Amino acid sequence: MKTVKKDNIKVIANNKKAFHDYFVDETYEAGIELVGTEVKALRTGKCSVKESFIRIINGQMEIYQMHISPYEKGNIFNRDPLRPRRLLMHKAEIRKLEQKMKEKGYTLVPIEIYFSGSLVKVKVGLCRGKKLYDKRDDIAKKDQKREAEREFKVRNFG
Secondary structure, three states, rough: OOOOOOOOEEEEEEEHHHHHEEEEEEEEEEOOOOOOOOOOOHOOOEEEEOEEEEEEOOEEEEEEEEOOOOOOOOOOOOOOOOOOOEEEEHHHHHHHHHHHOOOOEEEEEEEEEEEEOOOEEEEEEEEEOHHHHHHHHHHHHHHHHHHHHHHHHHHHHH
8 A cells, every 4th residue: 555645845936926916817836847057956946936937939838937046066067057058848748738828818827936845846827918907906806905904903902
């Protein structure tokens, strides 16, 4: 009988800007193809996905503008920090995402980079862009929630 061990997940980088700029409809998990000392740099937490985006070209997913800082103890094997990196998913999933992207307003955005055991994974979000009034509504709701929590705290502990 096999024992199923829960993956220990360690988050490397979040993309909070994605939730501000987009409605995230679905999320998918993809592996990422890394070379050289990039994994060592990720283990030290030197990664940023704020400005990054994902494209599907010739049936392959690639992530652009994801910044992995060069490993300090590395040498000539360090790669360009902003180079495009291939994402690894099943071909059927990639085709499904490509069909959905052809619909109006859908885009692929990396939401989170994390270690799942010893593997580096990317949480990919299928997103629709928000309009300015949607962003304002979200900010207003967040302010109302914060104010309600503050009043609750004052009423119960004050």
